[in-house]
Amino acid sequence: MRLACSECGAVASAGTLFCDACGGLLAFDLDTSSFDPVALCQTFRERRASNDPLDTSGVWRFRELLPAIAPSNVVTLRENALPLYTAVRGGAYADATRASYLHLGMNPTASFKDAGMTVAISHAKESGARVAVCASTGNTAAAMAAYAARAEIAALVLVPAVGVSEAKMAQTLDYGATVAAIDGDFDRALEVVRGLDPARVAIVNSVNPYRIEGQKCAAFALLEARDWRVPEWLVLPGGNLGNTSAFGKGFREALALGLIDRLPRIAVVQASGAAPFAKLFRDGGDMVPVRAQTTATAIKIGAPASWRKALAEVRACDGTVLDVSDDEIADARAVIGRDGIGCEPASAASLAGLRKLRANGTIGRDDDAVLVLTGHVLKDGAYASAYHTSGAPYANRIRNAPTDAALRELIDEVTAVRA
Ligand code: F0G
Numbered sequence: 001m002r003l004a005c006s007e008c009g010a011v012a013s014a015g016t017l018f019c020d021a022c023g024g025l026l027a028f029d030l031d032t033s034s035f036d037p038v039a040l041c042q043t044f045r046e047r048r049a050s051n052d053p054l055d056t057s058g059v060w061r062f063r064e065l066l067p068a069i070a071p072s073n074v075v076t077l078r079e080n081a082l083p084l085y086t087a088v089r090g091g092a093y094a095d096a097t098r099a100s101y102l103h104l105g106m107n108p109t110a111s112f113k114d115a116g117m118t119v120a121i122s123h124a125k126e127s128g129a130r131v132a133v134c135a136s137t138g139n140t141a142a143a144m145a146a147y148a149a150r151a152e153i154a155a156l157v158l159v160p161a162v163g164v165s166e167a168k169m170a171q172t173l174d175y176g177a178t179v180a181a182i183d184g185d186f187d188r189a190l191e192v193v194r195g196l197d198p199a200r201v202a203i204v205n206s207v208n209p210y211r212i213e214g215q216k217c218a219a220f221a222l223l224e225a226r227d228w229r230v231p232e233w234l235v236l237p238g239g240n241l242g243n244t245s246a247f248g249k250g251f252r253e254a255l256a257l258g259l260i261d262r263l264p265r266i267a268v269v270q271a272s273g274a275a276p277f278a279k280l281f282r283d284g285g286d287m288v289p290v291r292a293q294t295t296a297t298a299i300k301i302g303a304p305a306s307w308r309k310a311l312a313e314v315r316a317c318d319g320t321v322l323d324v325s326d327d328e329i330a331d332a333r334a335v336i337g338r339d340g341i342g343c344e345p346a347s348a349a350s351l352a353g354l355r356k357l358r359a360n361g362t363i364g365r366d367d368d369a370v371l372v373l374t375g376h377v378l379k380d381g382a383y384a385s386a387y388h389t390s391g392a393p394y395a396n397r398i399r400n401a402p403t404d405a406a407l408r409e410l411i412d413e414v415t416a417v418r419a
Contacts, residue, residue, distance in 0.1 A: 001067050002029040003209060006309050015127075017198040017207060025309060026209045028067055030253050037258035040064065044224060058082055059115050059217045065253060066119060066213050073126040075151045077108035079214075080115045082221050085341055087351070087371060093335045094355035098368045101336070102222050105343055105376035109171065112218065112243060112374045113143035117204065119214035121147035124202035129153060132202045135189035137239070137298045138168030139375055144204050145175035153202070158182050158189040163297045165344075165380040185292060187303045190240075194305075206242025207305050215243055219250025222370065223260060231264045233363055236372035237349035238268035238277055238321070239299035241310035243374070248313020264370075266319035267363070268310065269353030271296045271346075275323035277307055281314070282321075295326045295383070298346035298375060320362060324352040330387055334394030337384075342377030 003012040007024030019026060044062060047055035054060040054071060058080025083103050091099035104112035121144070124132055131154045134144050141157040148155035155177035159169070163185075172179055182189050193203055206212060223230070234251075238244050247266060254260045270278045271294035280287055289303035304310070314321060324332075332355065333348030350371040357363040377384065388395050401407040 001031070003027070003067075004029055006312075015199055017203055025207055025306060027249070027309065028209055028213055030065060030256075032253060032256040035064065035257055040257065041224075041228070041259065044220070053078065056081070057118065058221045059118050059214050062217050062220045065220070065257075066217075067123070067210065069119070069122045069126055074118070074122045075125060075147050076118050076122075077114065077146065077150065079107050079118050080104075080217055080221050082106065082218065082225065084222070084225050084370075085339070087336075087339060089339045090332075090335055090351050090371065093332070094351060095358045095365060096354060096363065096369055097366050099354060099371060100369075101339075101341055101371050101373050102218070103341065103343070103373045104218060105347065105373050105379070109139075109142045109146045110376035110379055111139035111143060112215065112372075113139045114147075115218055116206065116211035116214040116242070116246070117143040117147045120202070120204040120208050120210040121151050121153065123210045124153060124204065125151045127202070129202035131156060131200075132204050133193055133196060134158070134204050135186060135193045136164075136205075137186050137300060138164045138172070139298060139379070140205065141177065141179070142168050142171040142175065145172045145177035148177065149175045154178070156180065156201075158192060160185050160189060163300060165297060165382065167379055167381055186240075186301050187289065187292070190303075190305060205305070206240055206245075212242060212246045212249060215246030216250030216253065218372075219247050220254060220259075223254055228260055230260050230262055231370045232367040233267055233369040234264045234372065235267040235269060235350045235354050235357070235369055237296075237299055237346050237374055238270050238310065239274070239301040239304065239346065241268070241277060241304040241306040243372075244268050245306045245309035245313055247372075248310070248316060252313075252316060263317040265317050266314055267353055267357060268314060268319070268321045269349040270321070270323045271299050271329060271349060272323045272325050274300050274302055276302060277304055277310065278321045278323040280307065281311070296329050296345040296349065297380075298344060299349065320357070322353055322356060324349055324356060327392075328352040328355070331393055333384075334387060334392070334396075336373065337377065338394065341373070343373040344375035344377060344379040345383050347373040347375050
């Protein structure tokens with residue numbers, strides 16, 4: 001696979017993270033002409049019956065389509081064994097009859113970042129890196145820390161001092177990373193990381209093209225789980241926009257390989273207080289960074305690094321970009337919980353977005369729409385607790401049963417409702 005600039009096309013020189021010529025992000029170029037789609041599908045399927053660690057990973061199972069890394073250097077935690085769930089209540093909430101959830105929160109560190117991190121850290125190990133670094137709103141931090149621990153590489157994360165979920169920080173500390181809380185937001189942290197020398201440290205934010213290669217496998221895993229039937233829509237939250245770039249690339253490669261015959265349309269959903277990409281999509285022009293503000297802290301990002309790649313992907317599939325309010329995200333998250341699924345706040349932008357796109361007619365009632373849930377419900381327990389003690393529409397408060405009589409009354413109430 002060739003590594004080249006995603007903007008000017010210049011071939012990348014070894015060991016760089018950005019284009020020498022124009023500073024653009026790098027991307028791998030897959031030569032799709034040498035594959036037989038039928039044989040590929042069969043290989044992918046056969047590996048699902050194997051217990052080889054590489055085959056049980058929903059990333060490395062697709063290794064023909066990834067940059068070459070020696071198996072002895074692969075660091076895997078069996079990521080991307082992805083469940084697809086019907087969205088019963090979520091679908092009804094959005095007035096959509098065929099919605100489903102692709103739950104990337106069901107990954108080893110409970111977010112979609114694992115799929116990218118297995119490739120980025122394997123590459124770091126193969127390159128002999130001693131330290132991995134990232135800026136993060138919490139999930140990249142936890143994923144990097146876990147994979148770096150497995151690779152026996154030191155991990156240093158830069159996070160905003162305020163606003164990152166406690167659970168994500170505890171998880172990152174557990175995996176042994178050094179956490180530096182900076183006096184600034186995610187955008188500032190990423191700026192600092194981008195200034196580091198990639199020859200000295202492995203930078204594993206999604207500006208690293210190996211991350212995108214891993215994350216694109218979620219598109220393959222999704223399509224394979226649907227027997228290569230293409231959904232009409234894929235709806236996902238957008239922050240730094242690496243994941244949008246990755247899904248778009250995965251779908252385009254699947255099309256070029258002949259695994260599918262059309263692209264699904266991608267809808268990117270941002271939180272209203274952190275929606276520079278939605279504004280750019282609406283108004284045109286270049287990215288104008290904003291000072292991000294949202295309670296969906298994972299996507300509290302005002303200057304998305306991958307906006308050019310993401311814009312190209314959204315355009316290539318005739319997709320769309322929109323934003324939703326924090327209240328819409330909060331209610332949508334609670335509804336996803338009622339489906340027995342659950343997710344963290346940022347993930348629920350997908351259902352809030354579907355609801356809005358149904359209301360304005362962009363998505364049809366019977367369109368087959370896949371909602372990407374990016375992080376697990378336990379990633380932000382404090383947010384969920386606060387919602388349930390509020391007067392919000394789907395709040396479900398803890399009931400007191402101090403006496404046997406009160407408990408009996410409550411049991412009667414519950415059984416009457418369920419009878
Ligand atoms: N959802 C969750 C749960 C996230 O953690 C993130 C990003 C996104 C969505 C947005 O994805 O950046 O690829 O558009 N979290 C990063 C982090 C920034 O540091 O964990 P994106």
